[in-house]
Amino acid sequence: MPTIPTLKSYNPATGAVLGEVPITDPARILQIVEKSQNAQSGWERLGHDARNKLLLEAYRDIQSQTEKLASLITREMGKPFCEGLIEAKSLGSYLEEELKEIELAVVPETYHDERSSSTVYRDPLGVCAAITPWNFPLSMPSWMVIPALATGNVVILKPSEETPLCGQAFVDILNKYLPKDVLTIVHGADEQGKQLVKSDVDLIAFTGSRETGKDILKSASRTFKRVMLEMGGKDPMIILEDADLEKAARFAAFNSFRNSGQVCVSTERIFVPEKIAEQFEVLLVEAVAELKLGDGMSETTTLGPMVNSTQRNHVINQIEDAVREGAKVLLGGGGHKDNFVKPTVLTNVTESMSIASDETFGPVACVTRVASVSEAVQKANATPFGLGAAVFSENEEKASRIARQLSAGMVGINQGVAPSVRGTPWIGARESGYGFHKSKDGHRQFTQTRVVTKRF
Numbered sequence: 085m086p087t088i089p090t091l092k093s094y095n096p097a098t099g100a101v102l103g104e105v106p107i108t109d110p111a112r113i114l115q116i117v118e119k120s121q122n123a124q125s126g127w128e129r130l131g132h133d134a135r136n137k138l139l140l141e142a143y144r145d146i147q148s149q150t151e152k153l154a155s156l157i158t159r160e161m162g163k164p165f166c167e168g169l170i171e172a173k174s175l176g177s178y179l180e181e182e183l184k185e186i187e188l189a190v191v192p193e194t195y196h197d198e199r200s201s202s203t204v205y206r207d208p209l210g211v212c213a214a215i216t217p218w219n220f221p222l223s224m225p226s227w228m229v230i231p232a233l234a235t236g237n238v239v240i241l242k243p244s245e246e247t248p249l250c251g252q253a254f255v256d257i258l259n260k261y262l263p264k265d266v267l268t269i270v271h272g273a274d275e276q277g278k279q280l281v282k283s284d285v286d287l288i289a290f291t292g293s294r295e296t297g298k299d300i301l302k303s304a305s306r307t308f309k310r311v312m313l314e315m316g317g318k319d320p321m322i323i324l325e326d327a328d329l330e331k332a333a334r335f336a337a338f339n340s341f342r343n344s345g346q347v348c349v350s351t352e353r354i355f356v357p358e359k360i361a362e363q364f365e366v367l368l369v370e371a372v373a374e375l376k377l378g379d380g381m382s383e384t385t386t387l388g389p390m391v392n393s394t395q396r397n398h399v400i401n402q403i404e405d406a407v408r409e410g411a412k413v414l415l416g417g418g419g420h421k422d423n424f425v426k427p428t429v430l431t432n433v434t435e436s437m438s439i440a441s442d443e444t445f446g447p448v449a450c451v452t453r454v455a456s457v458s459e460a461v462q463k464a465n466a467t468p469f470g471l472g473a474a475v476f477s478e479n480e481e482k483a484s485r486i487a488r489q490l491s492a493g494m495v496g497i498n499q500g501v502a503p504s505v506r507g508t509p510w511i512g513a514r515e516s517g518y519g520f521h522k523s524k525d526g527h528r529q530f531t532q533t534r535v536v537t538k539r540f
């Protein structure tokens with residue numbers, strides 16, 4: 085019997101092997117797509133009520149094992165257990181409302197004039213390929229799988245090669261409730277992802293890096309395949325002179341270091357007026373110095389490792405380049421051991437440094453002192469990315485005006501981009517987003533709009 089090659093999963097905190105999954109032979113992807121196509125019409129015919137019932141049952145099962153799933157998240161990608169628990173608990177926490185929102189978004193709408201009626205239908209597209217990253221290894225798949233399935237599509241999920249066990253656990257639970265071939269998993273890396281994009285699927289829903297997003301868009305253009313691309317960011321935080329500096333420093337320390345900075349909406353650049361910069365930097369360093377680096381399974385840990393050595397080396401190289409080019413280290417400033425990076429605070433960061441322009445995705449807070457608000461806005465917008473941003477000021481009107489000048493898709497005032505009010509989209513601008521998640525319009529991206537007109 086030929087042996088099936090496997091993909092091993094490693095704990096980034098300890099290097100231990102956690103488990104393995106069979107790698108999907110890229111040549112098999114065409115057959116997998118065919119099976120999914122065959123399952124789609126039956127799933128669509130079930131209708132909203134029956135589909136929602138199955139999804140609710142599956143997510144109740146997920147919610148009954150959040151501790152176990154949180155532990156798997158932490159051991160597989162490194163985030164502290166308490167963060168893993170927040171992620172696991174977020175799965176399906178408002179599912180009933182979300183499913184209602186999805187149903188209402190796609191309900192047929194009829195328009196009349198004196199001679200005719202036209203009905204707008206929003207039908208499932210067919211087979212959706214969901215290609216996901218490792219930094220939120222359960223919630224990213226869930227964000228795509230729920231609206232895709234609820235609107236009557238079937239799904240082929242390709243989770244990140246860094247977190248195959250989380251992807252498998254998620255699919256195994258759902259498949260206890262879903263009919264056969266409605267949700268299928270494909271394991272592997274870019275080879276399997278590329279093959280999926282090339283195949284006869286109807287929609288690619290992707291979350292990941294800008295480079296991969298570009299590659300997918302190029303490949304999908306051959307057949308004008310539908311794509312939804314959610315990519316990285318280089319989020320700015322603008323602090324005004326009248327800001328509550330303690331609040332701003334606490335937020336910067338939280339949002340630059342949560343999940344070791346491996347969050348698409350991490351604060352990656354901080355712009356502070358010269359007049360208050362020193363005071364802010366002292367407060368920031370104080371807050372960051374409290375972080376406890378270690379294995380996420382330890383109760384005292386508040387900062388875990390990088391997901392792998394490639395990511396660690398990327399972050400260390402950016403820090404070292406920045407220091408060579410004149411950035412000043414206020415705290416940390418390099419590697420700890422293995423996949424760990426010391427929580428680092430830099431100031432005097434300038435636009436020419438790679439740490440100011442390329443996504444870092446690591447535990448680093450970068451401060452740039454500015455002479456005016458307009459300089460802060462100009463620098464904040466000097467990036468091809470446009471995911472999130474934050475503005476801190478006690479004058480909310482002024483902060484709202486500045487928020488509207490930023491090129492980001494989402495801006496938080498005296499907070500991060502989340503939580504935002506339910507029903508609003510998760511959306512990136514410029515090279516951070518091409519399509520988006522959540523909201524009525526977001527759910528409709530999983531459908532084909534059709535108009536049927538008849539005369540009275």
Ligand code: NAD
Pocket residue numbers: 215216217218219220224242243244245272273274275276277278281291292293294295296297299300314315316317347348349443445471512516
């Ligand atoms: P990545 O682009 O390297 O990989 C993402 C997925 O794409 C993986 O499953 C990977 O195997 C697959 N893939 C890689 N090359 C491919 C190709 N050529 N064709 C098809 N599939 C391919 O990203 P990552 O390192 O897993 O995730 C980190 C990135 O994700 C960061 O840039 C982060 O900002 C971004 N992200 C964005 C959001 C958002 O909401 N905008 C959310 C989470 C993460």
